[in-house]
Amino acid sequence: MPDEPHIVRRGELDVIQIDNAACSAEISLFGGHVLQWQPSGRKPVLWMSDTARYDGSTALRGGIPICWPWFGAVADKGRHGLVRNRNWQVTHFEDSATATFVELEIDLSETDNPWPHPNKLVMKVNFGESLLQSLLVENTGDKPQCFNFAFHNYLKVSNPAAVEIPLLGSSFYEDKLTGQQQQLENRDTEHLGYLGPLDRIYSSSERIEVIDPQYARKICIDKQLSQHWVVWNPGSDAASMDDVHESGEQEFLCVETANTSDIVIEPGERISMSQTISLENLG
Numbered sequence: 151m152p153d154e155p156h157i158v159r160r161g162e163l164d165v166i167q168i169d170n171a172a173c174s175a176e177i178s179l180f181g182g183h184v185l186q187w188q189p190s191g192r193k194p195v196l197w198m199s200d201t202a203r204y205d206g207s208t209a210l211r212g213g214i215p216i217c218w219p220w221f222g223a224v225a226d227k228g229r230h231g232l233v234r235n236r237n238w239q240v241t242h243f244e245d246s247a248t249a250t251f252v253e254l255e256i257d258l259s260e261t262d263n264p265w266p267h268p269n270k271l272v273m274k275v276n277f278g279e280s281l282l283q284s285l286l287v288e289n290t291g292d293k294p295q296c297f298n299f300a301f302h303n304y305l306k307v308s309n310p311a312a313v314e315i316p317l318l319g320s321s322f323y324e325d326k327l328t329g330q331q332q333q334l335e336n337r338d339t340e341h342l343g344y345l346g347p348l349d350r351i352y353s354s355s356e357r358i359e360v361i362d363p364q365y366a367r368k369i370c371i372d373k374q375l376s377q378h379w380v381v382w383n384p385g386s387d388a389a390s391m392d393d394v395h396e397s398g399e400q401e402f403l404c405v406e407t408a409n410t411s412d413i414v415i416e417p418g419e420r421i422s423m424s425q426t427i428s429l430e431n432l433g
């Protein structure tokens with residue numbers, strides 16, 4: 151007898167609730183969007199806005215939105231692709247004492263505007279002591295295609311101005327706010343840490359560690375087939391975002407497992423990107 155997910159209604163959306171000995175978590179079928187993951191005895195790892203809109207009109211603010219097949223804004227197409235705003239189907243669900251596995255799928259066809267290219271996406275998420283997430287893209291059409299993607303992780307931090315991310319000090323970045331390319335961090339002038347407005351694409355396929363002394367923890371992300379880390383925090387710009395609750399921008403830092411340049415996928419080819427998020431205590 152296959153395991154059955156426990157699905158609850160949140161606003162107008164279906165959400166799978168997960169509760170095992172290692173963690174509790176939630177994933178929305180709208181967007182295939184991980185809303186929360188909280189290892190047992192720890193603080194939540196992801197930030198979710200109290201004013202996120204659970205009505206299917208827009209992507210949910212917080213958690214892990216999936217950006218695909220484009221990243222950022224594309225004229226006439228909107229931001230961050232299609233699938234964070236679509237309903238996904240549950241294709242597999244398995245519960246054990248210490249982990250819960252969820253597989254979701256979405257099929258896109260040539261009639262799927264504004265991106266009329268046939269593709270199948272399979273997302274697998276294993277919720278346990280760590281969170282393992284993969285996105286498999288299959289080109290089901292007969293022409294090569296290009297895509298970008300991101301796991302747009304909203305990490306819950308004590309204060310984005312107070313976290314340290316050693317990897318970024320040695321990685322070149324493009325500043326999306328100024329358009330400047332190939333910069334290295336200057337910690338002397340960056341006294342506000344990662345409190346925005348900040349919008350940067352760092353070139354790195356390395357593991358990242360977000361050190362949060364006030365929370366006495368380190369959030370670690372390992373990844374495969376991702377060339378970039380996107381680091382974003384809206385800072386004072388959040389005042390004009392009605393789906394970020396008041397002062398919410400001071401509670402998260404987006405550290406996104408991304409490929410912001412094109413990946414070519416041939417007809418019939420399958421490409422899989424993945425990330426593992428884990429926690430370590432600070433000594």
Ligand SMILES: O=P(O)(O)OC[C@H]1O[C@@H](O)[C@H](O)[C@@H](O)[C@@H]1O
Pocket residue numbers: 209222229230302326349350380382406
């Ligand atoms: O409001 P959205 O569409 O979820 O995007 C939020 C931010 O997402 C980041 O990934 C982008 O780099 C930013 O430019 C963007 O503002």
